[in-house]
Amino acid sequence: MNMEATIAVLPGDGIGPEVTDAAIRVLDAVTQMYGHRVTYTRHLIGGCSIEAHTTALTDEALEACARADAVLLGAVGGPKWDDPNAPVRPEQGLLALRKGLGVFGNLRPVKPYPALMNASPLRPELLRGVDLIVVRELTGGLYFGQPKGRFVEGGKTRAVDTLEYHEDEIERIMTLAFRLAEGRRKKVTSVDKANVLESSRLWRSIATETAKKHPEVTLHHMLVDTASMRLITSPADFDVVVTENMFGDILTDEASVLAGSMGMLPSASLGAGTVGLYEPIHGSAPDIAGKGIANPIGTILSVAMMLRYSFQLEREARAIETAVHRTILDGCRTKDLGGRMGTQEMTTEIISRLIMVRGIQYGDEVAVRMDEWRAGAL
Numbered sequence: 044m045n046m047e048a049t050i051a052v053l054p055g056d057g058i059g060p061e062v063t064d065a066a067i068r069v070l071d072a073v074t075q076m077y078g079h080r081v082t083y084t085r086h087l088i089g090g091c092s093i094e095a096h097t098t099a100l101t102d103e104a105l106e107a108c109a110r111a112d113a114v115l116l117g118a119v120g121g122p123k124w125d126d127p128n129a130p131v132r133p134e135q136g137l138l139a140l141r142k143g144l145g146v147f148g149n150l151r152p153v154k155p156y157p158a159l160m161n162a163s164p165l166r167p168e169l170l171r172g173v174d175l176i177v178v179r180e181l182t183g184g185l186y187f188g189q190p191k192g193r194f195v196e197g198g199k200t201r202a203v204d205t206l207e208y209h210e211d212e213i214e215r216i217m218t219l220a221f222r223l224a225e226g227r228r229k230k231v232t233s234v235d236k237a238n239v240l241e242s243s244r245l246w247r248s249i250a251t252e253t254a255k256k257h258p259e260v261t262l263h264h265m266l267v268d269t270a271s272m273r274l275i276t277s278p279a280d281f282d283v284v285v286t287e288n289m290f291g292d293i294l295t296d297e298a299s300v301l302a303g304s305m306g307m308l309p310s311a312s313l314g315a316g317t318v319g320l321y322e323p324i325h326g327s328a329p330d331i332a333g334k335g336i337a338n339p340i341g342t343i344l345s346v347a348m349m350l351r352y353s354f355q356l357e358r359e360a361r362a363i364e365t366a367v368h369r370t371i372l373d374g375c376r377t378k379d380l381g382g383r384m385g386t387q388e389m390t391t392e393i394i395s396r397l398i399m400v401r402g403i404q405y406g407d408e409v410a411v412r413m414d415e416w417r418a419g420a421l
């Protein structure tokens with residue numbers, strides 16, 4: 044069936060506009076090839092929105108995102124807006140968007156490409172078989188809990204952040220993680236700090252309760268300090284990792300090392316509402332912004348996740364993933380992967396392979412060739 048969709052695009056700051064432009068080129072190519080129609084609306088978020096409107100996300104931009112079928116985001120932030128005493132910060136736009144769309148679960152798959160194993164600081168034998176997905180709770184915990192702020196009492200400044208979780212917040216993220224695991228290797232690792240934190244003890248008990256409703260799936264509890272170590276020493280042991288907001292923020296950056304570069308990893312944020320939010324896991328990379336050398340793959344793969352989760356277009360999602368895989372196998376590399384290709388050049392290479400993938404999908408040997416590609420044999 045042909046899709047008609049409106050996608051709200053928030054390029055943001057730094058390399059955000061460069062990588063979202065690249066991903067839109069790929070999305071345009073795939074939608075044209077498969078007969079879908081997409082229209083885009085563009086909005087400011089982060090530092091550029093602060094400059095234009097003195098707020099990191101306007102109500103109008105948030106409303107436009109809520110009205111769209113899906114949202115594509117680049118990244119926010121940069122040294123210009125880094126002053127810790129500034130009344131408005133770029134990240135507030137991101138948090139307001141996630142909260143406003145009600146996207147409580149952030150999915151971050153990590154599956155290193157065999158051809159890129161040398162780009163990772165880990166030994167190839169540790170990376171073999173790594174195929175994990177981190178499910179990070181996104182709208183609760185320390186980033187949102189109240190009270191929050193700095194207070195001056197008796198001439199001394201006190202800073203407070205509150206780590207709070209309600210049982211229904213934990214239950215819905217656990218259910219998402221277990222459902223995902225049912226379609227994968229049927230293993231959930233719930234990460235917490237139950238030896239110290241009360242919120243983690245609630246987290247753990249709800250994980251155990253949820254597991255009873257999903258008997259096919261095995262549940263492991265793991266302390267966050269152990270998880271941070273195991274992610275590096277035995278990453279292939281993980282299937283679905285579910286964790287609270289801040290632990291997830293940190294662990295996913297650590298997991299990105301497995302893939303060889305921050306620039307490779309996509310993410311999808313989903314919730315009870317219908318609008319999904321898709322963004323690469325990296326930040327605005329001010330050190331390379333404007334140079335045209337950012338790796339666009341994390342954002343391009345985020346668009347594949349959008350096609351899969353928001354539009355149920357599995358064939359189109361796989362076409363993008365296969366084209367990216369093929370491009371890597373053919374030796375195309377941006378600077379972060381040790382190569383010389385620019386953002387646009389890499390994108391053009393991916394699009395040209397997308398055309399090949401479609402040709403193969405329509406050929407006689409579809410299944411065989413696609414499986415071989417996925418297995419990295421071609």
Ligand code: NAD
Pocket residue numbers: 058062117118119120121122137305306307324325326327328329330331336337338339341379
């Ligand atoms: P970062 O992810 O922006 O960059 C870390 C390193 O990875 C840098 O050396 C950068 O050049 C490199 N890198 C990142 N993405 C790349 C890509 N696509 N291609 C090639 N190299 C890439 O993290 P940071 O430097 O800690 O933060 C920079 C700014 O981004 C800060 O203002 C931070 O607050 C913000 N940030 C935003 C988000 C977001 O928007 N979701 C996430 C993290 C950080």
